[in-house]
Amino acid sequence: MTDPFRTERIYNVLFLCTGNSARSILAESILAQDGAGRFRAFSAGSQPKGTVNPLALKVLQSYGYPLEGLRSKSWEEFAAPGAPVMDFVFTVCDAAAGEACPVWPGQPMTAHWGIEDPAAVEGNDLQKEAAFVAAFRHLRNRISVFAALPIASLDRMTLGARLAEIGQLQGTTRPRPSAA
Template structure:
């Protein structure tokens, strides 16, 4: 066990390997193609291959093949063995001072703060905010933000929300920094709904909220006819709606933090993206 932990610590003791592992954790449970990893991390293929090989050998990353592409995902079980060893052995079970504990009293509340993040906060995260806000306003306080928010909402997104019966009068584009201020609401759940936002480095959220990655293709970037553009927005809306429906149906009162995180990850893997 100790040799395995030493291998994991050595694997993470290099900036490139640590950056790759952190990126895959932000994208978990999604598996990311090697080419995308190289582009995001700014590494040539040969360097990335060496980085991933050592992380795999240490039991921190898994690999699978999708057609001709190799894809990689964080090995959360391997990471759990590392953190478990550090808390149980090195800290001698002193989990509270050694770990960054979740505020367990928040698990007993009946209203949850949920933040959806995408890059522009003009369509996908706005969809998610509107859907969950309307679905269960008595259970969730819902927000959205962008890592590089634009000045106004996308008109196709607004038109679709209005057609679906959502009130858009209070929706606006916001930046993530607005929710990182000292007086900002403390989040219970933080979801990224686009790969670009999940790829970006960001500081940890106070209180370690449960996180999820529900990446959707960016409908704003779709070119073509009006019908093709409208279809792209419809597909993004439908994919998020199905995930949010599954999320809102979770038995929050009977699940602890670990179980909630596992269910959120399952939603990302198993929810069909049908409108």
């Protein structure tokens, strides 16, 4: 059996968050641009809000990242027959990390890259936007480290360890235990 991570090809990456309106949207856009040619980026949520947070769009646009095709959608789209098979699935919010995810076709590599929810910040407009900028920077840092990995030359165990290390970079939150 051939290892799907041993060949140079385009990898599908899904970023998950509960509402799919801020962090996962930021990550999708960042990887779409910074990983162009090596990665196809997607995002989804367990309980999608149905709209993208306007501050997420404002921050992405201010840094020159693409907005085309960004929408809040359910993770069920990516577990359905005919959906793109994911190579990597990253949770970027602690609530989603604690939820029972669908079974992803293809057994993707997974990791938790939790950061604070910028949409939960209260305060004036500048404070709220600053939270989105901080989230953007944390995600861009993680995604740049991920995109630089020599994926095809790493075995699954080493790659899994590297993905977990990326999740511990500056700005890390801790997942909440799921309710049993």
